[in-house]
Amino acid sequence: MLTPLPTLLRIPISEALQETAALAPGLTHVCRDYGCDQEPDVSAGAAVAFYRGRLARGELDEADLTRLREEVGSYGPHYEVRRQAAFAALLEIGRGQVVDEGQESIGDPTPLRVALATWPGPNRVLNRQVLERWVELQGRYAGGVLARLSGERGEFTMQHEQNLWEQLAPDVDGYPTAHEQLRAFLRRAGDVTLGSELLGYLSRTEPHSMLLRDHCLRALRHEDFSSRGPFGRWEMATDILEAQYAEDQALWDDVAHNVAGGGLQYGYLIALARGKPNQPTLHLAAHRLLDSPTGRPALAVFYALCAVASPNEVVSEAERQWSTVGPIGQWLFRPLVKRLGRDDAARAACAAVLSDLTKAQVRVPLAVALAAASPLPQALADDLAQVLARELSGQQPTTFAYDPRIGRLRPLVAIVLDVLGNSISLDVGDA
16 A cells, blocks of 8 residues: 555556566555555556456456446545446456446436546546557547547536546647547647646647647736636746747847836746746836735745845845745745846855754755755755764654645655755746
């Protein structure tokens, strides 16, 4: 059973078990309680590994099918995750049609609903299972595989379709039929605002194109805070503009013009702070935003702060945000790393604060940012190695520290290992 381990370990273990599932029963037996795991990728991955192994060894029996039939129609806490895991396993053993044999027993007797995503985000194990069988499923559902796997009770709209393509976009490369259908959707969608995953897909399939450029600029204008907010969309659009359009002066002039306008456009301000941090227009807008930061998007406020504040002010704000262990602190990580990466004085100020601090829970978050911007000074690396040795000695309870990359607590040992192992980056996923 993988559940007691942190997600950072459970995901690669479940992936490795999927690859070795046929070797021996003992390797996948630990996956038999996959339904107890609340992490969608881990639960589905463990289910696939467990039943892949049983199928390969000729152990699959009617009891397995009975269990999967029950789980694909289950209710209760985290039922979506259990249904996804069961459906991924059914696809693995060639019995995906089981989901169409049952009906919902609560409410109207409609076909069982299995969605490709739950509220925390995509289930990439299930996504890959579906993509590998895309042609088969499209045939089964008369070209409407996304509508069938949307989990929606009512009409399947273009917005629903876009949401599902956002989930599939990271994995659609290498599946020609699905790829072509996604391209057809983008042609039909016209001037919709794409999310971060579809922007990333376009950056891979149509790099340096006017289509990608236009969608990135449209994403910067999008300020819908009704759901998860546009922060990921802004960051992805800016990553692409920095990487692929750094020399497009007309584009950056347009960004600066929008920043200089009467109303602050936060996405454009973030892009300018990232792409042209020394632009006078940015500094004027940043001061204007910081004069009244209340109610403004945290990401824009932190980019403004890191654009114009002194090195000591920036580091002090990081120390303040990260010592309170709040989720808002994660939005300061990338702006601070960008500032540390281009400003020797800011790096020196951060190193000096680190040298003066004695409490590891406060030092470690700052060390994460400094390590992401440049190699740590040897003296600081040696100090962190001593912290690690104390934590691993077994003579004190496990210490937790704030990881500014994800905005929550993690075991201090895990974070220090990241820092000393040079695995810190701006693109760290959920830990």
